[in-house]
Each structure stands twice: as C-alpha cells, then as structure tokens.
Amino acid sequence: xxxxxxxxxxxxxxxxxxxxxxxxxxxxxxxxxxxxxxxxxxxxxxxxxxxxxxxxxxxxxxxxxxxxxxxxxxxxxxxxxxxxxxxxxxxxxxxxxxxxxxxxxxxxxxxxxxxxxxxxxxxxxxxxxxxxxxxxxxxxxxxxxxxxxxxxxxxxxxxxxxxxxxxxxxxxxxxxxxxxxxxxxxxxxxxxxxxxxxxxxxxxxxxxxxxxxxxxxxxxxxxxxxxxxxxxxxxxxxxxxxxxxxxxxxxxxxxxxxxxxxxxxxxxxxxxxxxxxxxxxxxxxxxxxxxxxxxxxxxxxxxxxxxxxxxxxxxxxxxxxxxxxxxxxxxxxxxxxxxxxxxxxxxxxxxxxxxxxxxxxxxxxxxxxxxxxxxxxxxxxxxxxxxxxxxxxxxxxxxxxxxxxxxxxxxxxxxxxxxxxxxxxxxxxxxxxxxxxxxxxxxxxxxxxxxxxxxxxxxxxxxxxxxxxxxxxxxxxxxxxxxxxxxxxxxxxxxxxxxxxxxxxxxxxxxxxxxxxxxxxxxxxxxxxxxxxxxxxxxx
Numbered sequence: 001x002x003x004x005x006x007x008x009x010x011x012x013x014x015x016x017x018x019x020x021x022x023x024x025x026x027x028x029x030x031x032x033x034x035x036x037x038x039x040x041x042x043x044x045x046x047x048x049x050x051x052x053x054x055x056x057x058x059x060x061x062x063x064x065x066x067x068x069x070x071x072x073x074x075x076x077x078x079x080x081x082x083x084x085x086x087x088x089x090x091x092x093x094x095x096x097x098x099x100x101x102x103x104x105x106x107x108x109x110x111x112x113x114x115x116x117x118x119x120x121x122x123x124x125x126x127x128x129x130x131x132x133x134x135x136x137x138x139x140x141x142x143x144x145x146x147x148x149x150x151x152x153x154x155x156x157x158x159x160x161x162x163x164x165x166x167x168x169x170x171x172x173x174x175x176x177x178x179x180x181x182x183x184x185x186x187x188x189x190x191x192x193x194x195x196x197x198x199x200x201x202x203x204x205x206x207x208x209x210x211x212x213x214x215x216x217x218x219x220x221x222x223x224x225x226x227x228x229x230x231x232x233x234x235x236x237x238x239x240x241x242x243x244x245x246x247x248x249x250x251x252x253x254x255x256x257x258x259x260x261x262x263x264x265x266x267x268x269x270x271x272x273x274x275x276x277x278x279x280x281x282x283x284x285x286x287x288x289x290x291x292x293x294x295x296x297x298x299x300x301x302x303x304x305x306x307x308x309x310x311x312x313x314x315x316x317x318x319x320x321x322x323x324x325x326x327x328x329x330x331x332x333x334x335x336x337x338x339x340x341x342x343x344x345x346x347x348x349x350x351x352x353x354x355x356x357x358x359x360x361x362x363x364x365x366x367x368x369x370x371x372x373x374x375x376x377x378x379x380x381x382x383x384x385x386x387x388x389x390x391x392x393x394x395x396x397x398x399x400x401x402x403x404x405x406x407x408x409x410x411x412x413x414x415x416x417x418x419x420x421x422x423x424x425x426x427x428x429x430x431x432x433x434x435x436x437x438x439x440x441x442x443x444x445x446x447x448x449x450x451x452x453x454x455x456x457x458x459x460x461x462x463x464x465x466x467x468x469x470x471x472x473x474x475x476x477x478x479x480x481x482x483x484x485x486x487x488x489x490x491x492x493x494x495x496x497x498x499x500x501x502x503x504x505x506x507x508x509x510x511x512x513x514x515x516x517x518x519x520x521x522x523x524x525x526x527x528x529x530x531x532x533x534x535x536x537x538x539x540x
Contacts, residue, residue, distance in 0.1 A: 026115045032199045035072040040079050045148050048110040050082035053195035056104035062277050063172050066191040082107035084136035085161045086281050097138040103281050105158050109137050111144030112153045114204020122209040122485045123200055125155045129216030132296050133162050146455030150481050153205040159188035163288045166296045168257035171273035182257050182299035186224045190231040197234045211484045213239035220245035226319045227312045228304050237487050240325040243390045250308035251298035313397045322487045323398045326408030327388035330443030334376045336383035343375040359532050366525050385525045392526045405500040410449040411512030412472045418464045452476045476511050
C-alpha cells in the first residue's frame with residue numbers, strides 16, 4: 001500500500017514538473033495578419049523558418065514587384081528553411097541549410113526570445129551578401145539565435161538574385177503601373193520590411209525599433225532602402241558593413257538597363273516577354289553565366305530609385321535614421337591593382353598611371369613605393385582604399401544630412417584552419433573548406449567580420465577560433481546590439497565610441513584585439529579618390 005502511495009506521489013511530482021515546464025515555455029503558435037504560424041522552441045528561443053512575406057514570383061509574377069502574400073487557412077508550420085533563390089554555386093564560403101533552390105524564394109526567418117507579444121523587443125532585419133548573385137538567409141553565419149539570446153529579435157530575408165532580381169526590359173516597363181523595371185530584389189527587401197513592420201509585434205517585437213543591416217551586397221541593400229521612398233518609415237536605424245555600391249558611379253538609367261535586357265533576350269532567342277517568362281529558370285540562369293554582355297545593375301527607374309543616389313543624398317531625400325557603417329582592414333590587396341602582373345615597382349607605377357592618367361603623380365605620393373619590397377604594401381593600400389571608399393563616402397554623405405553616424409574599421413584577422421578531419425566534406429550544398437589561408441593576408445578580409453558581429457564564431461567549423469577571437473566577437477556583437485537597442489553602440493564595459501563628425505581628430509573606431517578610437521589613416525587617399533570620380537566598384 002505504501003509503495004502505491006509513493007508511486008502516486010512520484011507521478012504527481014513529474015506531472016507538476018511537466019506542467020510547470022510547459023507553463024514556462026511560451027507558445028510557439030503565433031497569429032499573423034495572414035494566418036497562424038507554428039514555430040519551434042529551442043532552449044529559450046522561438047524559431048520561425050520559411051515564413052512567406054510575398055507571393056511566389058513565378059509564372060506571370062516573374063519580374064514583377066512582389067505581391068502581398070495571400071492568407072492561408074489553418075495552421076502553417078514554420079519549422080524549416082525555405083528554398084534559396086535561384087543562383088549558381090559561386091562562393092566557397094556559403095554554407096546553406098535551405099530546402100533546395102527555387103524561384104519560389106520570398107521567405108524570411110525569425111528568432112525571438114520574447115516570452116509574449118507584449119515584450120516589445122528591438123528587431124534586427126539582416127540582408128545577406130553575395131554580390132546579388134548568391135546567398136541565403138539560412139547560412140550559418142547569419143543565424144539569429146546568438147543575437148536573439150541577448151534581447152532582440154533577429155530576422156533574415158531571402159530576395160531574388162541575378163537575372164531574376166535585377167532584369168529590366170522594355171516590355172516589363174510597359175506593363176508596370178509605374179513604368180519601371182528592374183530592382184525586383186530591392187523591392188523584395190522592401191516588401192519584407194512591410195511584412196515585418198506589420199507583424200513583428202505578434203512575435204514580441206517593436207515595429208518602431210527595426211534596424212536593417214547587411215554586409216557587402218547586403219550593405220548595398222541597406223543603402224538602397226535608405227534612399228528609396230518605398231520602405232520609408234519602416235525602419236529606424238541602419239548598419240552597413242563593407243558596402244559594395246558606389247555613389248559616384250550611379251546605377252544605370254532605365255533606358256540603358258532596358259537596352260541591356262533586350263540584347264540579352266534577343267541573344268538567347270526570346271523574342272517576347274511571354275517567351276522569357278516561359279523559359280525554365282535553369283536555362284535563364286545558365287544563359288546569364290554564358291553571357292558576356294549581361295551584368296547586374298541597379299536601375300534609376302523613377303520608382304524605387306527616383307533619381308541617382310548622389311542626388312537623393314545631396315537633396316536630403318533619404319530615410320532620417322542613425323547609421324553605423326564600416327569596413328575591414330584588408331578587403332582587397334595588391335592584386336586588385338596589378339592583376340596577374342608581378343609586384344614590381346615598374347609594373348605598379350604603370351598600373352597607377354593606367355587607373356589615374358591625370359593624377360598618377362598625386363596617387364604615387366600617397367601610395368608610394370620607393371623600393372621593390374614596398375610594392376605589395378602600397379598597392380594593397382590603394383586597392384583596399386578604392387574598395388572601402390564606398391563605405392567611407394557613405395558615412396561622409398550620411399553625416400552631412402545631420403543624421404548620427406558611427407564609423408568603424410574591423411582589424412581582427414581570422415586564425416588558422418582547424419584540423420580538416422573535423423570538417424564536413426565539400427558538397428553542392430556546402431563547399432566552405434578552403435585549402436589554405438593566403439600567406440600574405442595579415443588583416444581582416446572581406447566578409448571576415450560577420451561571425452564576430454553576429455556572435456556566430458561557433459557555427460564556422462573552418463577556422464580554429466581562439467579565446468581572443470571570442471573576446472573580439474563579444475565586443476563587436478555588444479556594439480551592434482547596443483546600437484540596435486538604443487541607436488548608440490556605447491555601453492558598460494566597452495571602449496567608448498563617440499559620434500562621428502568630420503572635423504574630429506579621432507573619427508574612427510578600430511575594432512580588434514586592440515579596440516580604440518583613432519584618426520583615420522587613409523583620409524588623404526579617400527579625398528583624392530573622391531576628387532578623381534570615386535572608384536570602379538559597383539553592384540556589377
């Protein structure tokens with residue numbers, strides 16, 4: 001009898017424990033404006049993957065601005081990543097968790113630590129990089145769990161790429177109610193922001209505290225949303241890491257883009273828009289890889305981009321938001337100046353004269369190479385400055401609109417490789433295992449800051465992360481989180497980061513093993529590049 005009583009008591013305790021656990025765990029069922037979503041609960045974080053924010057851009061919706069997502073009946077599961085946008089396997093560092101690849105790609109992913117829909121947490125919406133040709137919101141380096149655990153909601157957004165996202169054509173402009181074509185990838189991002197702004201409160205987020213962010217092409221996406229009137233008032237702050245779009249070599253005009261699109265379609269036998277829409281996606285993708293004349297371009301279409309970015313900034317017709325913007329210490333190297341030529345003094349001088357025939361002497365004074373052994377260093381400095389000029393110039397222009405600007409240079413180099421035996425074998429889905437690290441890379445390379453900033457070092461199994469890397473990551477992630485929460489990166493225990501003003505003596509925050517405020521060493525070079533028309537890097 002006593003034994004039975006003990007069993008009953010034991011079962012009651014277990015039942016109460018389970019009930020208490022279920023009581024503490026917030027419901028993963030969320031009511032959005034389009035219907036019910038069921039996510040998953042993982043160690044304190046609710047995750048919603050593959051959430052549709054627009055209709056599938058297929059059939060007659062190929063090359064149309066995104067259409068609002070249709071409501072669904074019943075409960076929709078959001079427990080796995082959606083397909084990634086149609087793309088070629090271009091970059092070895094992309095590690096996808098997506099459910100294949102498809103034109104049906106307009107989905108987003110949400111990580112939230114909110115316990116209820118009244119928590120009103122700040123929100124980060126992150127746009128992936130990849131040159132507008134590749135990338136996906138399922139990549140490990142963009143995973144939102146780490147950021148969400150520190151008191152925000154993280155969102156990653158998929159958008160159309162390549163010929164599917166940036167194709168202009170006379171017939172497309174004619175059928176558009178705005179008489180515009182191209183920029184579909186940018187419009188996807190704006191539609192995602194509309195969806196997030198409308199629905200994020202249901203996930204415990206504050207629609208008035210949305211920060212948009214991205215790296216490389218993702219930073220260009222942020223820049224595009226700032227200057228376009230379409231997403232105006234849908235976000236309150238912005239972060240741009242190593243932007244890839246220039247202000248001084250503006251996007252193509254609509255006529256130029258239409259002409260290029262017409263040449264592309266004619267070259268591959270599509271004599272009408274209907275024929276283009278009937279082509280299999282794989283054939284279109286293959287056609288772009290074989291076409292020498294087809295290149296991606298943002299378009300001054302009179303709709304998404306009413307005028308050139310430079311004019312919009314000069315006239316102050318941009319989103320009035322704080323901007324945190326920066327670049328890495330070794331985005332580019334001497335090969336971006338010399339190409340396949342040997343790094344000799346003679347070759348370097350000739351390369352600079354070819355780039356700047358009217359100002360070569362001025363550039364050779366700032367980026368001088370007195371000896372042969374100086375060539376790599378000087379050419380690397382020039383190559384890097386020509387690329388990061390975009391980020392520098394963005395900060396300059398944004399500050400002149402009387403919006404707060406915080407600028408950084410990330411300096412932490414990645415460590416050596418882990419033992420290859422611990423790495424997954426390369427595959428069509430994941431081929432991010434480099435054979436070696438270039439011996440001459442001493443600084444932070446392009447995209448090298450992403451895992452540090454988002455707290456995702458453990459998701460990258462390629463590099464042998466050291467305690468120092470985690471310390472730097474903690475600093476950079478804290479800066480980003482503070483900015484997302486308060487529009488100011490400063491916080492307790494962090495080296496101070498004053499607001500940028502171009503008259504300041506020390507206007508840049510260097511983030512790395514040593515994190516400090518200092519004068520920008522490249523300002524003379526940037527001013528000279530600006531004087532000579534900017535640089536050649538653009539969305540293309």
